[in-house]
Amino acid sequence: MGIIIDKNTRAIVQGITGTQGTFHAKLMLEYGTKIVAGTSPGKGGTHVHGIPVYDTVEEAQEKHSANASIIFVPAPFAADAAFEAMENGITTIVIITEHIPIKDAISVMARAKQLNTTVIGPNTPGIITPEQCKLGIMPSHIFKSGNVGMISRSGTLTYEIAAGLTKNGIGQSTCLGLGGDPITGLNFIDALKMFEKDASTQAIILIGEIGGNLEELAAQYIAKEKYPKPVVAFIAGRSAPPGKRMGHAGAIVMGKVGTAESKIQALTEAGVKVADKPSDIARILMHG
Amino acid sequence: MKLFEYEAKNLLTNHGIPTPKGELATTPTQAQKAAEKLKPPYAIKAQVLVAGRGKAGGILFANSTEEAKKAAEKILNMQIKGIPVKSVWIEEKINIKKELYFGITTDRFSQSYVAVASASGGMDIEEVAEKHPEKIVKTTINPLYGLHPFQARQIARKIGYSSNQLSELGRIFEKLYTLGMQYDSELIEMNPIVETADGNFMAADARIIIDDNSLFRHQEYKKRLLEGNSELSQQELEAMKSGLAYVKLNGNIGVVGNGAGLVMATLDTIQYYGGKPANFLDVGGGAASETIAAALKIVLSDPDVKTLFINILGGITRCDEVAHGILEAKAKVGIAKPIVIRLVGTNEQEGKRILTEAGIHVLESMEEAAQKAVQTSKQGGN
Structure with a gap:
């Protein structure tokens, strides 16, 4: 169980011959992910760690019928790679690439909506259903299979919290990185809906940060729908000054929108327990 | 990247959107000459990238070319939120x-x-x-x-x-x-x-x-940004050139970490324990030892920094690379200030060994390390 990916997921790696693509294709294979093909225009006919490489997604699909793709293509070409995947029948796309122009991301999302394609990222560590499938770049040894779902806008902070859970014997159903950019595919509400239907998930951790209003909208959704599973949250950026981008392109407080206070207040009012520090999350899950 | 008002207005004009007729000037004399080509009255506006210039006195009006020159002189000698005004935009005041x-x-x-x-x-x-x-x-x-x-x-x-x-x-x-x-x-x-x-x-x-x-x-525009004519401070520009994200804050604990979310959480944890972070610095994913050394150099160049707190959770970043970077910075720029290091994740044992052998103590928990950094920042004068 888990959401979006599992042991039956068949994935291709776009940009498999680049440094990151090659490195992480190996780690994903070792984790047990079914990587059926890779693509890299101009490198068709070669192999990477025994994985066949094609010039186009079209050809890879004719021979392997994958349903997922993970993209490591450099930012100026990443949107084209995403279009190539969805126009060739891939239904789940994970975009690892960071620094993709917002305009490109917006057109990718618009087409994905028309085709009903699930897009994760860009600028995401990816997604992992522990001990089944990993489409991402996260260090796999800090995750273990279990009943807690994680949804996060931040990579290393997810690792910090997942490592804390695992250390305390709390396993995870699926950990999903939404991505640190202002425009991403899946948002908190989309993921909450998926976790609600997943029988293996008993509680959800929501890791947000300053910028935008997606956490506030998630809080409204939780309150309005009387969300049936317990949700624990952490919001990074309480000490961030307005007008300064804190690393992630999406992490910026403009005017009064997007502050940590506003998010924490909205979540608390919706009945979500908000942790003061990352390490408090495991404690809240164990002792309430 | 923010554009100056005159750049934005020129783009609008070129795309057929009506804007007041105007010209750019970098000296009072130039301003007067510009005014001669325009119809009075004039608006003289400081070209800065920070918000709130109107309230700071960066916009003046003039009825004659002589007045326009004086207004330009006044504005060109001004600093708005610490930023010296380098140019003014003179335009026809609209009704x-x-x-x-x-x-x-x-x-x-x-x-x-x-x-x-x-x-x-x-x-x-x-x-x-x-x-x-x-x-x-x-x-x-x-x-x-x-x-x-x-x-x-x-x-x-x-x-x-x-x-x-x-x-x-x-x-x-x-x-x-x-x-x-x-x-x-x-x-x-x-x-x-x-x-x-x-x-x-x-x-x-x-x-x-x-x-x-x-x-x-x-x-x-990229060229202008890299030439330093932008909203970025010198340290922010240096950081950008090294592929780092740096933001100056007003405390005294210098922070270096990997991943924007983790660094933000580090700042929050420092504040939670009563300390004040001096900066945000994210070395990004998979940082090599040179990147770590460059990051430490930027943070240590800030005179406000009393204590240095390095918080690394290695995923694609390797702890041994981080350890080498710290030693490299120590050898090249010298680290005279107290340093607190939390280092866990990929190749953790090797990283710890390298630092311990160099006499640097390494901690495992972020909370413990944050508390120690706060404590250290409060010792030895503040």
């Missing part, structure tokens, strides 16, 4: 009947662009948005089709116009959208766009922020 707002920005939830308009434009637009949200008209734009002309006309109607004025305003909105897309703007706005006494429309002020990630498509 304003009404101030409106029109801008285009991105919307996370709908994953698209949104046009925002209001009949109450001007300096207090943010207050209007907060206190009277009903006075703000929002229109979602489907990026596959762009802003439809009919949408632009509907916006004009909703902010109170009809007939010829509605058509004219609609055409201006369409042009602004086209311009915004051409320059990968994450924000493009006319605040205010004014209705003049004779019933025409003109963008009295314009702001464009180009998406930093798209600068590879806008080399002319």
Whole structure:
């Protein structure tokens, strides 16, 4: 169980011959992910760690019928790679690439909506259903299979919290990185809906940060729908000054929108327990 | 990346959006010469990238070319929020009947662009948005089709116009959208766009922020950014050139970490234990030892830093690379200040061994390390 990916997921790696693509294709294979093909225009006919490489997604699909793709293509070409995947029948796309122009991301999302394609990222560590499938770049040894779902806008902070859970014997159903950019595919509400239907998930951790209003909208959704599973949250950026981008392109407080206070207040009012520090999350899950 | 007002206005003019006639000047004499080509009265406006220049006295008016020269001199000797004014924009003062707002920005939830308009434009637009949200008209734009002309006309109607004025305003909105897309703007706005006494429309002020990630498509602006003529401080620019994200804050604990979220959480934890972070610095994923050394150098160059706190959770970043970077920085720039290190994750044992052998103590928990950093920052004078 888990959401979006599992042991039956068949994935291709776009940009498999680049440094990151090659490195992480190996780690994903070792984790047990079914990587059926890779693509890299101009490198068709070669192999990477025994994985066949094609010039186009079209050809890879004719021979392997994958349903997922993970993209490591450099930012100026990443949107084209995403279009190539969805126009060739891939239904789940994970975009690892960071620094993709917002305009490109917006057109990718618009087409994905028309085709009903699930897009994760860009600028995401990816997604992992522990001990089944990993489409991402996260260090796999800090995750273990279990009943807690994680949804996060931040990579290393997810690792910090997942490592804390695992250390305390709390396993995870699926950990999903939404991505640190202002425009991403899946948002908190989309993921909450998926976790609600997943029988293996008993509680959800929501890791947000300053910028935008997606956490506030998630809080409204939780309150309005009387969300049936317990949700624990952490919001990074309480000490961030307005007008300064804190690393992630999406992490910026403009005017009064997007502050940590506003998010924490909205979540608390919706009945979500908000942790003061990352390490408090495991404690809240164990002792309430 | 923020554009100067004169850059934004020149772009608007070139795209057929009416703006007041004006010229740029870097000296009072140049300002006077510019004024000679324009019709009085004049507005003289400081060209700075920080907000709030009007309230800081960075906009003056003049009735003669002589007055314009004096006003320019005054502004060119000014600092606005610590930034020296290097140039002024002199333009013909317009006869304003009404101030409106029109801008285009991105919307996370709908994953698209949104046009925002209001009949109450001007300096207090943010207050209007907060206190009277009903006075703000929002229109979602489907990026596959762009802003439809009919949408632009509907916006004009909703902010109170009809007939010829509605058509004219609609055409201006369409042009602004086209311009915004051409320059990968994450924000493009006319605040205010004014209705003049004779019933025409003109963008009295314009702001464009180009998406930093798209600068590879806008080399002319990238060049200006890298030359240091931008909103970035020297340290922020150095950091950008080394591929690091750096933000100066007002405390005394220098922070270096990997991953924006983790670094933000580190700052929060320092504050939770009563300390004050001096900066945000994210070395990114997979940082090599040279990157770590460059990061330490930037943070240590800040005289406010009393204690250095390094918080690394290695995923694709390897702890042994980090350890080598710390030793490299120590050898090259010297680390005279107390240092607290939390280092866990990929190749943790090797990283710890390298540092321990060099006499540097390594901690495992972020909370414990934050507490220690706060404690250290309060010792030895503060």
